[in-house]
Amino acid sequence: MALSREKILDTAFSVLNQYGLADLSMRRLATELNVAPGSLYYHIRNKQELLASLASRMLSAVHCTGDTEAISLYNGTQELYTQIISIPEGAEVIRLALALHPEDLPFLCKLAELFAHQRDDISGMVAAKSLIHLCLSLIEEEQTTAVLEARETMLTPPSSYQTSIQALIHGWLSTECS
Amino acid sequence: MALSREKILDTAFSVLNQYGLADLSMRRLATELNVAPGSLYYHIRNKQELLASLASRMLSAVHCTGDTEAISLYNGTQELYTQIISIPEGAEVIRLALALHPEDLPFLCKLAELFAHQRDDISGMVAAKSLIHLCLSLIEEEQTTAVLEARETMLTPPSSYQTSIQALIHGWLSTECS
DNA sequence: ACCTGAACACCGTTCAAGT
DNA sequence: ACCTGAACACCGTTCAAGT
Numbered sequence: 001m002a003l004s005r006e007k008i009l010d011t012a013f014s015v016l017n018q019y020g021l022a023d024l025s026m027r028r029l030a031t032e033l034n035v036a037p038g039s040l041y042y043h044i045r046n047k048q049e050l051l052a053s054l055a056s057r058m059l060s061a062v063h064c065t066g067d068t069e070a071i072s073l074y075n076g077t078q079e080l081y082t083q084i085i086s087i088p089e090g091a092e093v094i095r096l097a098l099a100l101h102p103e104d105l106p107f108l109c110k111l112a113e114l115f116a117h118q119r120d121d122i123s124g125m126v127a128a129k130s131l132i133h134l135c136l137s138l139i140e141e142e143q144t145t146a147v148l149e150a151r152e153t154m155l156t157p158p159s160s161y162q163t164s165i166q167a168l169i170h171g172w173l174s175t176e177c178s
Numbered sequence: 179m180a181l182s183r184e185k186i187l188d189t190a191f192s193v194l195n196q197y198g199l200a201d202l203s204m205r206r207l208a209t210e211l212n213v214a215p216g217s218l219y220y221h222i223r224n225k226q227e228l229l230a231s232l233a234s235r236m237l238s239a240v241h242c243t244g245d246t247e248a249i250s251l252y253n254g255t256q257e258l259y260t261q262i263i264s265i266p267e268g269a270e271v272i273r274l275a276l277a278l279h280p281e282d283l284p285f286l287c288k289l290a291e292l293f294a295h296q297r298d299d300i301s302g303m304v305a306a307k308s309l310i311h312l313c314l315s316l317i318e319e320e321q322t323t324a325v326l327e328a329r330e331t332m333l334t335p336p337s338s339y340q341t342s343i344q345a346l347i348h349g350w351l352s353t354e355c356s
Numbered sequence: 357a358c359c360t361g362a363a364c365a366c367c368g369t370t371c372a373a374g375t
Numbered sequence: 376a377c378c379t380g381a382a383c384a385c386c387g388t389t390c391a392a393g394t
Binding site: 214 | 379
């Protein structure tokens, strides 16, 4: 069967899941696909683009809904945690995409909308970015400390995650801080 | 003159400042020091340890003082920005050290103290980590977008940095969120 | 259009052997 | 004690040449 962008992304995702980001090299990917390293470059521009596409995939399954804006924001961060925590270095990969093309991430735009809808005197995008950055940092920390302590990651958000996120959302939505 | 840990760190810092993290390789460092690559390993365990030491150096110049706890926290984040923003990939380097040995960073412990002193019903360390993570993410974003847009970094914190940090500090210190 | 082979210019780390 | 030389096992990317 012929090589394709989709096949490359599928394999990349499986290598990331099974062996981690350190093992996700173009050459390793080519070996896994029984193909010469150069072949990959007919379908993708470079490694950075591949990782950005991988990040979009990961985030496509994360939604944020709830009865109120504040609850939707909170639920979004909870879903983000549960979706990403079990993917090795998943938070790091998403941070790459976030730096390169933030506007291409529907999840981020949804967060920005929720913030802007609740308070029109702040920039929804600035608030949304601060929130996703905080989430990713905390997820990354849980992932790396789990590796260091040679234990499994917590599949459900620890209380430190929840309180930190709540502090930030509360800080953005409370009227006194304007 | 003989090689030494100090000399290696000095050179590493200068390479990072002049050429960025991508050029800060052990081999490049060895060339710069007119020494064989293997020699470095007599003075430092590995590249990770070198980067962690570099991070400690960067943070050693950052203090947080002010009339109140809230102002000290705020001033600390401002100083963090101004000290790190002009070091290419500086935020990324510090994040490495933060993941490996957080308790070795006096700056972080100071932040934790300030939070704990103000509110004894929260974990100062959890709050401090959320704050430093947010700062580093925002600094990193400013650094990478500056590169992407081929412009200089803002030497003084942009308003988006300040409002985000203020939202988080306010969220942690306000009594309603407990 | 799609893929290979081979090259280019690199990595981090180890370790016997030298001084 | 400190350093070299050389090796080991890798990288990302390009590109003429093949089918």
